[in-house]
Amino acid sequence: MIQYLRNNSEIVWLALQEHLYLALLPVLLGFAISLPLGYLAVRFPRLYHPLINTFGVLYSIPSLALFVFLPVLLGTKVLSPVNIVVALTIYTVALLARTVADGLRAVDPVVIQAATAMGYRRLRRLTAVELPIALPVILAGLRVATVSNISLVSVGSLIGIGGLGQLFTRGFQLFYIEPILVGIILSVLLAGLADLIIVLVQRAITPWTRAA
Amino acid sequence: MITFEDVVKVYPGGSTAVDHLSLELPTGKITTLVGPSGCGKTTSLRMINRMVTPTSGRILIDGEDVAGKDEALLRRGIGYVIQHAGLFPHRTVLDNVATVPVLLGETRRTARTKALVLLERVGLSAEFAKRYPAQLSGGQQQRVGVARALAADPPIMLMDEPFSAVDPVVRAQLHQEFLRLQQDLGKTIAMVTHDIDEAIKLGDHVAVLRAGGHLAQFGTPRELLAEPADDFVASFVGRDRGLRSLSFDTASELPVKPVDGLSLDDAGRPLGWPGPSGLQPTGGAFTKEDSLRTVTDLVISSPVGIAVRVGPDGAADGLVSHHDLADYLASRRS
Numbered sequence: 001m002i003q004y005l006r007n008n009s010e011i012v013w014l015a016l017q018e019h020l021y022l023a024l025l026p027v028l029l030g031f032a033i034s035l036p037l038g039y040l041a042v043r044f045p046r047l048y049h050p051l052i053n054t055f056g057v058l059y060s061i062p063s064l065a066l067f068v069f070l071p072v073l074l075g076t077k078v079l080s081p082v083n084i085v086v087a088l089t090i091y092t093v094a095l096l097a098r099t100v101a102d103g104l105r106a107v108d109p110v111v112i113q114a115a116t117a118m119g120y121r122r123l124r125r126l127t128a129v130e131l132p133i134a135l136p137v138i139l140a141g142l143r144v145a146t147v148s149n150i151s152l153v154s155v156g157s158l159i160g161i162g163g164l165g166q167l168f169t170r171g172f173q174l175f176y177i178e179p180i181l182v183g184i185i186l187s188v189l190l191a192g193l194a195d196l197i198i199v200l201v202q203r204a205i206t207p208w209t210r211a212a
Numbered sequence: 213m214i215t216f217e218d219v220v221k222v223y224p225g226g227s228t229a230v231d232h233l234s235l236e237l238p239t240g241k242i243t244t245l246v247g248p249s250g251c252g253k254t255t256s257l258r259m260i261n262r263m264v265t266p267t268s269g270r271i272l273i274d275g276e277d278v279a280g281k282d283e284a285l286l287r288r289g290i291g292y293v294i295q296h297a298g299l300f301p302h303r304t305v306l307d308n309v310a311t312v313p314v315l316l317g318e319t320r321r322t323a324r325t326k327a328l329v330l331l332e333r334v335g336l337s338a339e340f341a342k343r344y345p346a347q348l349s350g351g352q353q354q355r356v357g358v359a360r361a362l363a364a365d366p367p368i369m370l371m372d373e374p375f376s377a378v379d380p381v382v383r384a385q386l387h388q389e390f391l392r393l394q395q396d397l398g399k400t401i402a403m404v405t406h407d408i409d410e411a412i413k414l415g416d417h418v419a420v421l422r423a424g425g426h427l428a429q430f431g432t433p434r435e436l437l438a439e440p441a442d443d444f445v446a447s448f449v450g451r452d453r454g455l456r457s458l459s460f461d462t463a464s465e466l467p468v469k470p471v472d473g474l475s476l477d478d479a480g481r482p483l484g485w486p487g488p489s490g491l492q493p494t495g496g497a498f499t500k501e502d503s504l505r506t507v508t509d510l511v512i513s514s515p516v517g518i519a520v521r522v523g524p525d526g527a528a529d530g531l532v533s534h535h536d537l538a539d540y541l542a543s544r545r546s
Contacts, residue, residue: 114298117263117370118360119288119315132302208302211344 004178012167016186019163022084022156023149024194029085030092030145037093038100039126052098059094063087063155084156091152092145099141103134136209139202143195150191154183164190213239214260214368214400219269221255221425229255230266230425237417239274239367240398244415246405247448252425253404257370260402261290273368288312291361291369291399295377297353299345305331305356306341312364323363330359335389351382358390362397371403375410387413408448412436412456420445434460458505463498466507466540468521468530480527482520497522504541511537 041048066087071078107130115129157165167183214237221230230252237243245253258264271278299308310323334355375383411418412433420428429441437457440446475483484491495513497520510519521530
């Protein structure tokens with residue numbers, strides 16, 4: 001395996017970079033879309049169930065089907081990485097919008113009332129009081145979305161894209177175990193590392209959760 | 213001054229929370245709003261800072277209708293304290309207190325410096341500054357809540373059952389400190405409570421509300437106890453209102469008899485009443501500044517039915533018996 005890495009370091013390095021990019025860009029996009037969506041679901045309670053149910057259905061679409069179907073819908077090339085990014089963004093939103101909504105809904109109404117009475121306007125109350133208090137729940141969702149994306153990217157290799165997944169397909173085609181092992185190990189390490197980073201960030205920005 | 217002008221609040225669905233309320237809360241005084249649940253006291257309080265909008269009628273602060281003001285700016289100028297303090301769990305004690313000054317545009321640094329002074333004012337040492345609300349007891353949280361409401365030095369404070377979530381011992385302590393603080397600050401305070409004893413103890417004026425949002429009586433605690441407007445107020449104030457009304461008068465006018473028969477030490481301080489089996493404790497003594505209620509209590513609990521008055525130096529300077537007290541109370545009535 002060491003031998004394989006030594007001989008193919010360039011391919012593996014490129015695959016790793018691509019994998020990271022394809023997994024994390026959708027996390028960022030999905031997070032940016034989920035914040036307003038989750039907020040809307042709380043602000044207008046009638047939207048909560050329709051939104052959450054829609055995302056539940058979206059999340060249940062098999063990833064491979066989505067990868068294959070998206071080019072038809074978006075007019076992109078079958079081999080375009082855009083398909084993967086869009087598909088994984090959809091999964092991220094499906095997961096995170098609900099988490100954002102649930103995190104915001106769990107904020108103690110007494111605290112929100114106190115903030116209003118102190119003279120917070122709605123937007124500043126959201127950014128300075130509600131979101132920070134919802135952060136532990138939201139970050140828990142972000143961890144799941146990140147790890148899930150890192151594992152899903154590999155599926156993309158079945159349609160010819162997909163970072164470390166390409167090492168699997170190559171190994172299968174050549175009846176060669178080394179690239180498969182390298183792919184699995186790196187993929188797991190990547191997921192573990194991403195998870196660890198989010199946990200560390202969470203510890204740093206929510207010190208109050210460990211008070212009490 | 214806060215003025216309610218014929219204020220009505222009907223909730224969607226038709227239930228009337230406040231029914232044609234007209235009321236004046238004087239500047240620099242504590243006005244308590246008291247009544248059973250469903251009497252509209254909290255709704256009335258929240259209409260002052262526009263957390264609730266009246267269905268009809270006006271609320272004026274120093275002659276200006278609150279409806280014409282920007283909600284957020286109005287609220288930043290009114291302190292607000294609620295039952296469970298409602299502190300921000302993600303902020304340190306210091307930053308909780310600094311909230312409104314920061315909203316008003318002060319730098320975090322200046323706001324924190326001020327907040328530290330305020331913490332001390334409400335009886336919390338600097339070591340609490342860096343803690344989070346979850347690390348405080350209920351009483352401590354409530355102190356922080358009061359400090360937070362005072363941080364921008366608002367002329368008006370609204371308090372919704374501020375002391376009802378703490379145990380009786382802590383509550384009595386908070387009451388004392390609150391009254392001392394108010395003596396220094398002279399805020400215009402509207403306080404909601406369901407506890408008539410608290411309303412009478414803390415309020416300069418008391419507004420008694422009854423279910424359906426009617427004002428049953430508005431007056432000083434003394435007026436409430438002496439002349440309840442109707443049966444509802446009388447029963448709400450309680451059966452021992454006669455005894456409690458004695459809390460409002462001091463013993464300064466109460467005539468005393470010369471000290472006789474009491475064992476004294478060298479400095480003239482009371483030691484006890486001589487009895488067949490040695491000295492019996494007096495059970496305490498009163499000064500001219502103590503209330504008639506304290507004297508009554510001492511007379512009743514004294515082993516010989518006589519209360520001892522002491523001067524500023526602690527030396528006994530007079531005695532009051534059952535009869536003396538009864539005669540004095542009777543003479544006051546005529």
